[in-house]
Amino acid sequence: MPGSAAEGEAIVEDSALDLQHWEKEDGTTVIPFFTSLEALQQAVEDEQAFVVMPVRTLFEMTLGETLFLNAKLPTGKEFMPREISLLLGEEGSPLSTQEVLEGGESLILSEVAEPPSQMIDSLTTLFKTIKPVKRAFLCAIKEHADAQPNLLIGIEADGDIEEIIHAAGNVATDTLPGDEPIDICQVRKGEQGISHFITEHIAPFYERRWGGFLRDFKQNRII
Template sequence: MPDSPLFESLKRAADDPAARPEFYRRLLAAEVFVIGHGDGPGEGRSTVPAGAHLSIQHWQNAEGESVIPFFTDLEALQRAIDEEKSYLGLPARSLFEMTAGTRLVLNPRSDYGKEFHPEEIRSLLDNGSNQSPQTRRAEADTDVLLGQPSDYPTAMVEALQRLLPGYPEVEAAYLCLMQEGGDAPRQSLLVGLRGDGLARARHAAGSVIADTAPEGRAVDLIEIAGDAEEGGVAGYLYHQTRPFYERDRPAAAAPEAPKRPWWRRLFGG
């Protein structure tokens, strides 16, 4: 039997960070399955009417913490249990909302799965991304040094090159290293996106950056207007650097394994 579309998306996301924003979108729109029952008795699948009281089974993860297992499809659920259980199908978004504050594990005892922390679930519900963006604003004029990084973040850049063709609103993307002065010097990579209506692309790029940035390296993300002045940070990226991605000329690059594991085999099996 062929795998479900959601499970196929999960497998792509496990192998390629650039595929993870699409997986999150599919997950939030999908029906998932949990072990448990509603108000009605009986084994097998139950429907969930509005206002129903649900009893959802909890498991323990390897650290002994209580988690709720949920599954992309019935085949994944059946692989995870040793005896017949009642189960429920319900929208993933509804599951996230009703279990707020609890850890959830997708497809335990499967080769492809993921643990979702409460903060990550809250971010998914709020903005469709597993990362909540943090906005920084300079309170005063700040001296910065700009240049190209000597240790180029190849894995991050190649993942963004694979991601951005799916966002036609992005005209180009740029990269530099920024060293801020002042009382608290700070060094970070800076990624600039040029285009219009970039909110969706910005969230997706932020998610990919979080999974592929070099260990211990801060990364800032800015939008670049088409009329960016040469004197500012955005102007430096636009006028003095070569984009690593352009909409009409996307770069092709072989995937590189992320430096930190995101997906892992869960609960043995």
Template sequence: MTTPNFADDTQGRELENLLMLAMNEPAQRPAFYRTLLESTVLVLTDNTAPQGEVVLEAGSPLSLQVWEKQDGTRALPFFTSLAALQRAIEGEHPFLALPARVLFEMTQGTELFLNPKNEYGKEFTAQEVALLLQDGGVNKPQERVVEAGHEYLIGQPEHYPAAMVDALTTLFSQRKPVRRAFLALIHDKAHDEQPNLLVGLEVEGATEQEIEDLIQEAGSVASEALGDNEAVDFCLVSEKERGISHYLIQHTQPFYQRRWGSWLRNIIPSSGIA
């Protein structure tokens, strides 16, 4: 394992910005978790650090610092950047750079804390770390197949879930395959005691895996924005299909619709014409 040069701390600044956004915006959390798992982070070590580049061989002894929190419990600190680390300690101290995923794998069962003593930080319980390694930090949705001829009631919610809609709109604006998104209330009496919110997604140009990842992220974002006792279902819709697709596309207005102008601005260079 090699300790990289952190003179260019672009990655750390991007991750810190996502952390700041994720603190208050559920729609930003999937992007934060995804970027974190792809990032290199810094940990404090009790090992004597030689000068320059360090290569760790498999089985190399490694002692990482664990700090005591105000409540008396202990957590392993790690940092997004050299600047974040320097804000948390006084003087010089040996540290190690390694991929966040490797850190999570080698410290499973340990509580961790990202950027302690910084303006924005996050605690990771052992359960959260396990979820990150398994599903990227978002809960996996349960898949249900509705058979032909199955009866269900569908309509519009009496109380509009504005917080969920706002969070999903932010998420979908970052996901190019989402063309439109629709909202309804659905009741499957054979399966649910109470009606559930239903979000219909019209997507294009996406693989099955990309669609699965999208619904997984959307479900996590929606759950964060909704109350504890509220549930939401997701389905794919198409103008070529009947049933739920027909109702949502023909009888409701999309709460999200992709803006073509924003994509065109990214594709078409400025001509300089006044």
């Protein structure tokens, strides 16, 4: 990952490191890390100092931060603080579940344990061709605790998204096994209810890549 440590020092949880933050186009910052040196070299143009450590050590050292695996690359994935805490096993439940109010109705939203891979891959391919789509999410939704949950696709996009929702619905119904119902909604960052749950607790399965990182933002010294 981009950064530096004291020369010859073994990296442990309380090591002093200078880790880079990269700024995304929405103004938020993330700590980038990479699956390999080759992946890092693809993402940077100039010589770049880097440190190597087990991913668990990185997660433990940066709790509360947002990290981005393979930033700037097509295969990148964002890890939000809550997701990292779950991966480290700090919370009892492996899935996030929350009851929210939307339009005066109480709804139960939760993460999807095993997302349907074919549908996700097909939607990702679709969204890559639609520039206004910024991010897309998948969660489960039901009206009460005993109800059978439906899949809910949340789409964050610029401008009118009716045509985007229609296209996504066609792809989802064509590629989802069985006849499970699918709901699709627009996600607006900063709104309460469904939008808040999705943006704060669910990692996007798709995020627009072009222009995604503006610059190396700052160094962050972790003691």
